[in-house]
Amino acid sequence: MTVHEVEPFNAEPPRSALATSELTPVDAFYSRNHGPVPDVDARTWRLRVDGLVSTPLSLSLDDLRDRFAERTETATLQCAGNRREGLAAVRDIPGEAPWGPTATATASWTGVALADVLAAAGVQDAATDVEFLGADVSDQADPPQEFGGSVPLRKAGMPEVLLAWAMNGEALPAVHGAPLRVVVPGYIGARSVKWVHRVRVTDAPSSNFFQASTYRLLPPDAEVTATPGEGVELGLVAVNSDFLAPDDGSEVPAGPTRVSGYAFAGGDRTVVRVDVSADGGATWTQADLAEQASTWAWRHWHASVEVPQGDVELLARAWDSSAALQPERPEQVWNPKGYVNNSWARLRLHGV
Amino acid sequence: MTVHEVEPFNAEPPRSALATSELTPVDAFYSRNHGPVPDVDARTWRLRVDGLVSTPLSLSLDDLRDRFAERTETATLQCAGNRREGLAAVRDIPGEAPWGPTATATASWTGVALADVLAAAGVQDAATDVEFLGADVSDQADPPQEFGGSVPLRKAGMPEVLLAWAMNGEALPAVHGAPLRVVVPGYIGARSVKWVHRVRVTDAPSSNFFQASTYRLLPPDAEVTATPGEGVELGLVAVNSDFLAPDDGSEVPAGPTRVSGYAFAGGDRTVVRVDVSADGGATWTQADLAEQASTWAWRHWHASVEVPQGDVELLARAWDSSAALQPERPEQVWNPKGYVNNSWARLRLHGV
Numbered sequence: 001m002t003v004h005e006v007e008p009f010n011a012e013p014p015r016s017a018l019a020t021s022e023l024t025p026v027d028a029f030y031s032r033n034h035g036p037v038p039d040v041d042a043r044t045w046r047l048r049v050d051g052l053v054s055t056p057l058s059l060s061l062d063d064l065r066d067r068f069a070e071r072t073e074t075a076t077l078q079c080a081g082n083r084r085e086g087l088a089a090v091r092d093i094p095g096e097a098p099w100g101p102t103a104t105a106t107a108s109w110t111g112v113a114l115a116d117v118l119a120a121a122g123v124q125d126a127a128t129d130v131e132f133l134g135a136d137v138s139d140q141a142d143p144p145q146e147f148g149g150s151v152p153l154r155k156a157g158m159p160e161v162l163l164a165w166a167m168n169g170e171a172l173p174a175v176h177g178a179p180l181r182v183v184v185p186g187y188i189g190a191r192s193v194k195w196v197h198r199v200r201v202t203d204a205p206s207s208n209f210f211q212a213s214t215y216r217l218l219p220p221d222a223e224v225t226a227t228p229g230e231g232v233e234l235g236l237v238a239v240n241s242d243f244l245a246p247d248d249g250s251e252v253p254a255g256p257t258r259v260s261g262y263a264f265a266g267g268d269r270t271v272v273r274v275d276v277s278a279d280g281g282a283t284w285t286q287a288d289l290a291e292q293a294s295t296w297a298w299r300h301w302h303a304s305v306e307v308p309q310g311d312v313e314l315l316a317r318a319w320d321s322s323a324a325l326q327p328e329r330p331e332q333v334w335n336p337k338g339y340v341n342n343s344w345a346r347l348r349l350h351g352v
Numbered sequence: 353m354t355v356h357e358v359e360p361f362n363a364e365p366p367r368s369a370l371a372t373s374e375l376t377p378v379d380a381f382y383s384r385n386h387g388p389v390p391d392v393d394a395r396t397w398r399l400r401v402d403g404l405v406s407t408p409l410s411l412s413l414d415d416l417r418d419r420f421a422e423r424t425e426t427a428t429l430q431c432a433g434n435r436r437e438g439l440a441a442v443r444d445i446p447g448e449a450p451w452g453p454t455a456t457a458t459a460s461w462t463g464v465a466l467a468d469v470l471a472a473a474g475v476q477d478a479a480t481d482v483e484f485l486g487a488d489v490s491d492q493a494d495p496p497q498e499f500g501g502s503v504p505l506r507k508a509g510m511p512e513v514l515l516a517w518a519m520n521g522e523a524l525p526a527v528h529g530a531p532l533r534v535v536v537p538g539y540i541g542a543r544s545v546k547w548v549h550r551v552r553v554t555d556a557p558s559s560n561f562f563q564a565s566t567y568r569l570l571p572p573d574a575e576v577t578a579t580p581g582e583g584v585e586l587g588l589v590a591v592n593s594d595f596l597a598p599d600d601g602s603e604v605p606a607g608p609t610r611v612s613g614y615a616f617a618g619g620d621r622t623v624v625r626v627d628v629s630a631d632g633g634a635t636w637t638q639a640d641l642a643e644q645a646s647t648w649a650w651r652h653w654h655a656s657v658e659v660p661q662g663d664v665e666l667l668a669r670a671w672d673s674s675a676a677l678q679p680e681r682p683e684q685v686w687n688p689k690g691y692v693n694n695s696w697a698r699l700r701l702h703g704v
Contacts, residue, residue, distance in 0.1 A: 155620075217625075217675050219638055232624040236674035267620045267674055268507075272584040273569075286571055322588035322619055323569050323692040325685055327677045340675040 001028075004097035008033035008138070009175060012102040019244035019260055022293045022300060023074065024105035026168055031175050032079045032103060034147050034210065035138035038195050042179040047117075047163070051131070051201035054122030061165065061179055067120065068112035073160050075185035075296035076264050077192055079103035080215055080234050083242060083341040086330045093338035095224075101242035101345070104264065106297050109183045111164035114199070115157045123153065123201055130156035131200040131208070132182045132193035141209035142226070149191050149215075150206035151184055151235065160185045160296055163196065185296035186266035188234050190215050205233065218336045231335075237266025239326055240342040241274060241318035244300075246349065254351035257307040261287075261345065264298035265320035273319040276303040281315055281328075281344075307351040316345040353380075356449035360385035360490070361527060364454040371596035371612055374645045374652060375426065376457035378520055383527055384431045384455060386499050386562065387490035390547050394531035399469075399515070403483070403553035406474030413517065413531055419472065420464035425512050427537035427648035428616050429544055431455035432567055432586050435594060435693040438682045445690035447576075453594035453697070456616065458649050461535045463516035466551070467509045475505065475553055482508035483552040483560070484534045484545035493561035494578070501543050501567075502558035503536055503587065512537045512648055515548065537648035538618035540586050542567050557585065570688045583687075589618025591678055592694040593626060593670035596652075598701065606703035609659040613639075613697065616650035617672035623651045625671040630657040633667055633680075633696075659703040668697040 001011040009031050017028035042061060049057040059067070082103035087093060118130070131150035138147055155161060162183040165172055172178040177194025184191045190210055205211065209226070211233065218224070218231035241263035246252055263271040270292065275284035287303035305314060317326045327333055330343040353363040361383050369380035394413060401409040411419070434455035439445060470482070483502035490499055507513060514535040517524055524530040529546025536543045542562055557563060561578070563585065570576065570583035593615035598604055615623040622644065627636035639655035657666060669678045679685055682695040 217671070219625075220636075232671070232673070232675070234675055236621060238672075238674040238676035269588060269619065273571075284572075319569070319584070320590075321584070322590040323584070323586055323685075324590035324676055324694070325679045327679050328681075328684065332680065333675075333677055342676070 002100065004099065008035050009037065010097055012100060015102060015244045015247055018102055018105060018262065022106060022290065022297065023168055024107060026107070026170065026173060026176070029105040029107060029176065030079065030103045032189055033136065034140055035136040037175055038135040040135055040179055040195055045179050045197065047180060047196065048198045049117060049121045052124040052127040052203060053201050054124065057117070057121050064112050064163065068116045070110060071113050071159070071162060072108055072110040073162055073183070073185065073296060074106065074108045074294040075160070075183055076104060076106040076298040077189040078237050078240070078264055080188040080190060080339045082240070084338040086341045086343060087334050087338045090330050090334050093336070096338050104262070104298070106293065107167045108169065109162050109164040110166035110169070111162045111180070113159050114161045114163055114182070115159055117163065117199070118156065118201065126203050127153050127201045129153055129202045129205050131202050131206045132196050133198040133200065134193045135195035135197050145209050147193060147210055148206055148208035149193060149211040150202065151187060151191050155184065186237060188215065188237060191235065214337065215339070216337070217339055220334055220336070222336055224336045234339060237264065238340055238342045239263070239265040239269065239271065239318050239320040239324050241316050241326065242345040243314065243316060243347040249348050251350045251352050252307055254307050254309045256304045258302055258304055259314060259347070260300065260302035261316055262298045262300055263318035269320040269322050270295060271299045271318050272321050274301040275317050276305055277315040278305040278307065278312055280313070307349055309351045312349050312351060314347045314349060354452065356451065360387050361389065362449055364452060367454060367596045367599055370454055370457060370614065374458060374642065374649065375520055376459060378459070378522065378525060378528070381457040381459060381528065382431065382455045384541060385488065386492055387488040389527055390487040392487055392531055392547055397531050397549065399532060399548065400550045401469060401473045404476040404479040404555060405553050406476065409473050416464050416515065420468045422462060423465050423511070423514060424460055424462045425514055425535070425537065425648060426458065426460045426646040427512065427535055428456060428458040428650040429541040430589050430592070430616055432540040432542060432691045434592070436690040438693045438695060439686050439690045442682050442686050445688070448690050456614070456650070458645065459519045460521065461514050461516040462518035462521070463514045463532070465511050466513045466515055466534070467511055469515060469551070470508065470553065478555050479505050479553045481505055481554045481557050483554050483558045484548050485550040485552065486545045487547035487549050497561050499545060499562055500558055500560035501545060501563040502554065503539060503543055507536065538589060540567065540589060543587065566689065567691070568689070569691055572686055572688070574688055576688045586691060589616065590692055590694045591615070591617040591621065591623065591670050591672040591676050593668050593678065594697040595666065595668060595699040601700050603702045603704055604659055606659050606661045608656045610654055610656055611666060611699070612652065612654035613668055614650045614652055615670035621672040621674050622647060623670050624673050626653040627669050628655040628657055629667040630659065630664055632665070659701055661703045664701050664703060666699045666701060
């Protein structure tokens, strides 16, 4: 793993670790944290469900297992800072880790549907949003604050949104949120709150630092401040893609070369097409798309491209089911916090 | 109106007709048809609801009004061919009308929620899609076929999808689908089937000509054939925008000039930002966004830009709530049928 920071722990794997299977091994799954991994005692841990509900709940893990149907969903998570290094190459982004293209990964998640828990609590008519609070305290907020965030009630009520205790069939590791985490497929990773201990039904989006003051798209000329409400709240994931093999900067035999990668689109969209070019975008080859493990998962793709002698930069670009195409250049999407670099993927190869 | 075709009737209004109000007057609402407007007798007309349901229904207009709660939603419809002229300028698109930027419009729609009707019929577990069939027969299909199409059951079950008999508070005009049309907010206009007489619950997307064989995104080098399943099915609407005032090619006094337009994003997305440039994209001004009439409506925007003496081309580009940005150039999104031109909007002005 490339460790961007030790405490809080922030790390991503090499491209090759994501290339081999649709499901990412747990030890190759990126870690994005804003505070130390909290030490949660699963025996005394309770999930509080409150706010605009008719019956507030306090649930142990056994309560969750006993009272609600178990569900497993395969879903991709993607950090809003994924591929930030491509933006930082355009203009400096101080104070933010230069994530490469692997701050995204896919797992099968097992737990219960948040919708079932909300139904047991009884959501009031005035509710519009559902907020999650984790046990990790971050001193990036002033004063230090538990990590949290919310999603619209319409999304929270969908069957794919889970309170999960297992990942790829094994107990959730501490670093990925044990004993329980939220999984919100199709939304930026920040909404899949780890170490969740409270679900609060509200009538407004979360005012937590990590939603109201950061994880926001600021205009290019904005100063980075912690003023709540500046710029645009991130949430749904835009169509994105990158190469996974060969590695960037590889030497390969000139001639037909197999390249592969991932593409992902959040919300109600899926990836429907990926194009690859070895001539700067003058001509494109349509990649073969692997079967999608679920509606909420990325699609692996591969293509054969003609690599010439010498240096070449390959391009890849994905289209989603709304016919949205990634924008071409990182300059077009540059923003002061370096979020959502979904410009066309670029891979340098050297043909010999 | 600019009439692209008299029979079937295809017409769009001047930009200015969309600029003045968030709700488009009925007589300025674009018409996109594939066959003659059918002559439907509302007194004998029935809506059949069948397929994978436990109780097939046959409903008169009075049945719909009596048995289900009336709902009104404000929603934008957008033709998949909107702004095709920008693609046709790149490379010829034979056999398709060169729609300008006004094959999109917004109305308030009144009727009943499709979800309520489906609940009354009882949807079977195997169902995945809901197909709509209209009374208009098109000879663009061989043999001639009723216009139709489907949406996923997940969407069909959402409260915003209507079976509508009124538009902006008045009875639906014949050309807009009287006595009843479907309104699927966030999807291409083709799914909002007019003159609907049958709702069929199915376990696959529609095989109707207008979904399986056309309204598909083909790769740039594809030949246009009517082979079902080629390319990618369109459905959800990608983020898009254009100018509404001044008109393209206008002479205006040099200096600060107010420009306005619309921006729209389908599916679960809304428009969150619009940028305007008078210097080819070197610098951008953030436009002011009007309040959105509903989650399903476009956003009008306006900005003041400095128009120099002589010719200038203004640019506009919108961002949606997934942080997706329109792609820059029509060349990047060109496709043989000329669908979904969501490249940056361009407006030529002459400063005097």
